[in-house]
Amino acid sequence: MPILRSLDGYAGSLAQRVYGTLKEAILDLSLKPGAILRKGEVCATLGVSRSPVSEALARLASEALVDVVPQAGTFVARLSMEEVREGAFLREALELAAVELVAGAATEAQLIQLRRSLRLQEALVEDADVGGFYAADAQFHEMILSFTGHRRLPGLSRTAWVHVDRARRLLLPEPGRVGETLEEHRAILAALEARDPVAARGATRTHLRQVVTRLERLVEARPELFA
Amino acid sequence: MPILRSLDGYAGSLAQRVYGTLKEAILDLSLKPGAILRKGEVCATLGVSRSPVSEALARLASEALVDVVPQAGTFVARLSMEEVREGAFLREALELAAVELVAGAATEAQLIQLRRSLRLQEALVEDADVGGFYAADAQFHEMILSFTGHRRLPGLSRTAWVHVDRARRLLLPEPGRVGETLEEHRAILAALEARDPVAARGATRTHLRQVVTRLERLVEARPELFA
């Protein structure tokens, strides 16, 4: 059993903490795709019983992060370009609908929040704080989604994106990408400020397709990674 | 405990059958919104233990069909116009993205399937078979979603729509609505045949907003239904 971070640092019921621990390990590939994931071992490692583990695995199965084969075993899902494409499609659908709505309905206060986030992103780029920038990036997108007024939308978008996020670990960092990302965010904000839904959709679509394009190139170059 | 249909007729594990039984009862309002849903009673009624019931309730909670309050109780979700709007937004986002994609990529074989479905719908309208028509309606939409090639899309769309579907039980049948629905389907298919993504989006949007519009009128007339 690979090293599994302890439950500390996660909140809520045991099942929820087990879920968080396992999900993180799957997403950062410390649990290898295709590996068997024995419930008994997880129980022993984390020091909990099998019910919370079962519930956590059920949730992960509903996100297609693990495959549960009845009476046979539970396996970490393999990287799948199919899943990546589907996840990207879903997030794109949600986020395009969101920017379209927000372009027509954003309040001044909301625009101010977005501008502030952009200023923060600029500072992080100047400081070359890549980790911080990606956090601000995620927050920027979540803001837009939450401005629709739909509470569960940000979470759904995150869930849709998990397979893309996992596959992204295989990409090497590309110098200058953060700067381009910042520029794309500027274009989205500009379209929102102009209250132009079509431009907002276009800018968002362009932005979201960057990662997937790079992944498509990767799968072409090294198809064995997506067995 | 209201009458709960037996597990027979559902396939898969016990948990899955319990899930199906409960979901059906919640959706057709035979489990009253706001009612308490005791695990123990469900176990006794269905003759199963608490693990499968717990798993089923966890899934229902993730769809916001029940509220689980730790150490307090489980409650059938109340009807909520918020949830209806969010569900409608989600399905619209997914289905607009789907028709846009399909308009550009549909094969002739797929168009033939859709035309065949429309012919079936016409026959059902002529025979005034409303139930059959709604089944064909659902199938028509599922076809379009599946033509994107994304396997889980139809299921996600169904899940998104559950709150709308539940609230729809409150609407009285409206004479002539099936005819209008058929006409709207014709418009969607026409746009797909013309390979016109913009028109397809427009026709789909118009179509999907019909139910929500009627629900908005209902909540205005009888707000107490959505406590």
Place this chain on the structure above:
DNA sequence: GGCAGCTAACATGCTAGCATGTCGCGCACT
């Protein structure tokens, strides 16, 4: 030497009972 069948180990799914925290009712007090 290769293949088929069997057996044994072991995976998950389910059942039953214990620990923990909450809510509501009743009683005493103000």
Place this chain on the structure above:
DNA sequence: AGTGCGCGACATGCTAGCATGTTAGCTGCC
């Protein structure tokens, strides 16, 4: 009479052990 407090009943969450079905390896046979 109204209010605050305390206790009891009971809800879910968790733990531990049993039933069921699969898989892999070994053995015997061809």
